Amino acid sequence: MSCSNLTMLVSSKPSLSDASNLSFRSVLNPFQLPSQNSSSSATTPSRSLISPLQCGLRELRTRIDSVKNTQKITEAMKLVAAAKVRRAQEAVVNGRPFSQTLVEVLYNINEQLQTDDVDVPLTKARPVKKVALVVCTGDRGLCGGYNNAILKKAEARIAELKTLGLDYTVISVGKKGNTYFLRRPYIPVDKFLEGGTLPTAKEAQTIADDTFSLFVSEEVDKVELLYTKFVSLVKSQPVIHTLLPLSPKGEICDINGVCVDAADDEFFRLTTKEGKLTVERDAVRTKTADFSPILQFEQDPVQILDALLPLYLNSQILRALQESLASELAARMSAMSNASENASELKKNLSTVYNRQRQAKITGEILEIVAGANALE
């Protein structure tokens, strides 16, 4: 009696795809087995729906757990990047007295040398036949488009040089760039260098030595530095700077020949405003009044310039490395914060689905009990 009643209930609502009905039917299945021959064609499609649903709850739970774990990791990476940005900023601040004094001295010597015709190896502009590109990339990924952007810039520059009919060679700095250029053997690479966690004068010195010897031995006639300029925490920009030949006026020109005056040095500074990290850029116009007018040059001014320009070269490279690192960390920070946001949204959606299914299952079980009790009456 009860058995026939239940089968009737099932066959009366075969078209319903409601979850409660499905789980209800799954429990009913063993009862149905003896009389299944007649209704087998009707139940098979619904049965295939049952199995993913039954596992669905467990699957959903594992998915929610894995999303939770991922969120934890991205959150931690974001915090680490934030802390490192602050350290990168400290490094810039520590280098400030040096670069400030250097710019000051260079500026003054240039004033005095303005009339002279200086001839220093590092400033000699030769007709360009070969160009060296120093490409600064990061050591690790998971930082959005940071590495791609700079490598794309390098590729674009290489294509440009090719159309101009110029020879080129690449000095790659950073692991990401190294793997990129190693996979492309048709791009001539002069040297692979490792970036290191915090750029110091040693790293800058290695790059400077390399470019210096390349330039002085006349193997290349121009050295360009490709790095990511730190504009703000959410914006960075891959740029090209001409490193050598150094203009004797202490100016560096970008690729369009627009001069960036070294005396007008910019420093970036991170500050907290209303609890959020912000960036301040301040241009430092160096004072030159305290420089003694009766200053004597121990050596020939040209020799002094010769000693100063490598220092200037080094500090330029160091600054580029520091800016690249700061950009990388900022990029990682925003990428990771996006990832955390996405994870929390995914978690929310999954939890909603999970709760709905769980509720549906409970409703189904209650229905089953009620139906059973009704049948017994």
Add this chain to the structure above:
Amino acid sequence: MTLNLCVLTPNRIVWDSEVKEIILCTNSGQIGVLPNHAPIATAVDIGILRIRRNDQWLTMALMGGFARIGNNEITILVNDAEKGSDIDPQEAQQTLEIAEANLSKAEGKRKTIEANLALRRARTRVEAINIIA
């Protein structure tokens, strides 16, 4: 009259305090600087800086740069500076040997320039230790 010395490298301030006298390696030879020195600007060679502080001599290895003296203020800008007491003698000696070997192996103009620079740096570091001893 006091003399103030400030040694700067791109990433830190190595020395910033009062001294009695210094001996500096310039491109045109060594010069000694006492208080009230005439204002000069000079290129600093890869070499040793000797500092006198109350009858005590300290040495520092300088990796080439620039110095400005005037108004009892000495500002030295160098690529790298290491105090003699901070250098590991064994490591410095090894570096020197490697640099010497590299120079003898170097071929071509570019390699020779590089090797020569490295050798001079290594030699200076070794000298900075030996003066103390």
